[in-house]
Amino acid sequence: MNSVLITNAVIADSGSERPDGWVLVEEGRIAAVGHGELDETAIDAFDAAGGTLLPGFVDVHCHGAVGVDVNTADADGLIAVGEFLAKNGVTAWLPTLVPDSDENYARVLGEIERVTAIQAEMPIAQIAGVHYEGVFANEKMCGALRPEFFKRFTGSEVAELPRLANGVHMTTLAPEVEGGVELVRELTAAGWVVSIGHTRADVATLDAAFEAGGRHLTHFFNAMTGIHHREVGVAGWALTREDVTFDIIADGIHVDPRMVGFACRTKSPDCVSLISDSVAPAGLGDGTFEIWGESISVKNGRTQNERGSIAGSVITMLDAVKMAASLGFSTGEIAMMASRNPARLIGMPGQFGRITAGTRGDLVVLDAEMNVAAAFVAGRRAK
Numbered sequence: 001m002n003s004v005l006i007t008n009a010v011i012a013d014s015g016s017e018r019p020d021g022w023v024l025v026e027e028g029r030i031a032a033v034g035h036g037e038l039d040e041t042a043i044d045a046f047d048a049a050g051g052t053l054l055p056g057f058v059d060v061h062c063h064g065a066v067g068v069d070v071n072t073a074d075a076d077g078l079i080a081v082g083e084f085l086a087k088n089g090v091t092a093w094l095p096t097l098v099p100d101s102d103e104n105y106a107r108v109l110g111e112i113e114r115v116t117a118i119q120a121e122m123p124i125a126q127i128a129g130v131h132y133e134g135v136f137a138n139e140k141m142c143g144a145l146r147p148e149f150f151k152r153f154t155g156s157e158v159a160e161l162p163r164l165a166n167g168v169h170m171t172t173l174a175p176e177v178e179g180g181v182e183l184v185r186e187l188t189a190a191g192w193v194v195s196i197g198h199t200r201a202d203v204a205t206l207d208a209a210f211e212a213g214g215r216h217l218t219h220f221f222n223a224m225t226g227i228h229h230r231e232v233g234v235a236g237w238a239l240t241r242e243d244v245t246f247d248i249i250a251d252g253i254h255v256d257p258r259m260v261g262f263a264c265r266t267k268s269p270d271c272v273s274l275i276s277d278s279v280a281p282a283g284l285g286d287g288t289f290e291i292w293g294e295s296i297s298v299k300n301g302r303t304q305n306e307r308g309s310i311a312g313s314v315i316t317m318l319d320a321v322k323m324a325a326s327l328g329f330s331t332g333e334i335a336m337m338a339s340r341n342p343a344r345l346i347g348m349p350g351q352f353g354r355i356t357a358g359t360r361g362d363l364v365v366l367d368a369e370m371n372v373a374a375a376f377v378a379g380r381r382a383k
């Protein structure tokens with residue numbers, strides 16, 4: 001039976017951290033959490049040796065890793081990404097697609113379905129759904145996205161986007177595109193998680209999008225207008241509206257570390273999700289790679305496409321977590337930003353992202369250097 005007892009850990013969860021903790025996982029779910037004295041037993045025991053135990057990280061924006069690009073991946077490739085992510089503490093993720101043909105979208109979703117049918121038996125990061133980045137984005141804010149595959153919303157496109165039988169559907173869009181606010185309303189009504197991004201919308205449009213259900217921003221500061229004291233900008237709108245949340249790429253390249261700290265603190269760690277926005281070369285080191293129909297170079301951890309744009313990151317959530325720690329965020333706050341908040345964003349708060357009885361046994365033990373000592377997916381140790 002899939003049961004493990006983790007002992008001797010500082011438990012960091014949802015804003016707090018407490019030493020001398022233990023967690024019992026039974027049949028894939030957290031059965032009990034405690035501190036101090038313990039009268040539980042399990043077949044497998046793992047001594048965390050005073051390390052920090054966090055909920056497994058949740059990455060809602062990941063285009064791939066270890067040479068696998070989600071847009072061209074097959075099931076085996078997605079599984080390879082899931083293995084790599086789990087070793088880096090990520091226990092749930094949304095494969096993220098850049099704009100592409102409907103035929104290829106349908107093909108990739110078929111491959112995702114093949115993985116979701118069997119993944120529960122494997123200690124790999126579990127695919128929770130799919131993230132379509134920028135089918136309806138602003139061409140002037142396309143970044144590394146290919147505008148030739150952008151869609152115009154005329155009323156039927158939402159129903160036509162390929163969907164999974166089960167799982168989360170998230171999309172990043174610009175509300176200022178033609179019919180954009182209506183699009184946000186339709187997607188939200190259809191159960192999509194709508195995130196605003198690749199945008200230069202004005203405040204009135206953003207407010208209308210908010211009312212329609214778009215209450216989160218994709219990769220804060222990147223591919224959006226910034227902050228100016230007379231031009232609020234998309235970034236300024238998000239920081240000055242308390243009820244808006246955002247995610248941010250904490251790789252130190254997309255956003256200067258000082259501005260990562262400023263943004264996360266101003267917004268509050270309660271409302272920020274860390275993402276990797278990683279691309280296929282993540283985990284492979286520097287080099288030149290063919291992705292998304294162009295050649296992308298990676299030099300000292302920085303990606304660049306032929307048009308001179310940064311083209312995603314080569315980090316994992318673990319690097320983002322380390323960055324947040326270096327900026328002075330506590331492990332309790334990091335547990336919110338890396339696990340709880342993204343789980344909440346995609347509507348899975350009772351499923352994972354917390355260390356509480358009943359949630360999936362997705363856990364990561366970090367040592368004193370914040371490296372992964374062990375990661376567990378539904379109680380199974382990642383290898």
Ligand SMILES: [Zn+2]
Pocket residue numbers: 061063096133277312
């Ligand atoms: Zn992306």
